[in-house]
Amino acid sequence: MNWNDVIKYANQGSPEPDRRVEKTEEEWREQLTPEQYHITRQKGTERAFSGALCHAHDPGKYACICCDTLLFDSALKFDSGTGWPSFAEPVKDNVIKYEKDTSYGMVRVEVMCNVCDGHLGHVFPDGPPPSGLRFCINSESIKLVEKEETTASE
Template structure:
């Protein structure tokens, strides 16, 4: 389980090797993504609070990167943070999220990116629930929910 100390260490020293890499030109990304997805993921934008598709979602499944389809977050780690963005306590694997120091807008934060395609996801903060204490504050436009089918009761 990652903690804030792990996030800071990774932001300062580099992320683990991703499961794979996917690189495309900006023109290729623009063809594949909606304007909002492109703005958020490729231009490091932020959707308005409480407007994202997954802010209030409670369906079971995995949240995959909107750009490359890599599973990033499990719905079982999603929680109501009251911030207006979907929030998670952990990525599904230690090597799928890249952490990067972000000093934009006169603040120091830690940016969360897809480690496979470098898509901006959002930011991570040390004010989440136990046991990790992490709040990965993620833009809905940066992910898509891949629902899982529960086995039928017998």
């Protein structure tokens, strides 16, 4: 995956997810903390360097806080210096939904969980090789799942 793929998905639609999770706003509010709800369901952003996972480098995979879909592998997490957890690519092409975001007077690509539409953050073309991508993700939108837990379900 590279920036051209991201732009194609943002303009023409993301790959179909393996499954869908849909809930009412009331159900999401009951399941999530107020901060998680604000970020994932209302497209909020946590303050830079404030997220619990910003400096975490424990082995494992990161899953969507809303629907438990595996999204990122810790092996592809890197310190971007931006204040948010950053990843070079998702675990599978179809777990991330890409949408053009023109808020704040700029053009960016928003990334969401493709299974439940939970807002995760944004992707930028300034990451490390080989993808050159930086998935800039809010800590509140993901959770670390230890390797032992993910190995049994893969």
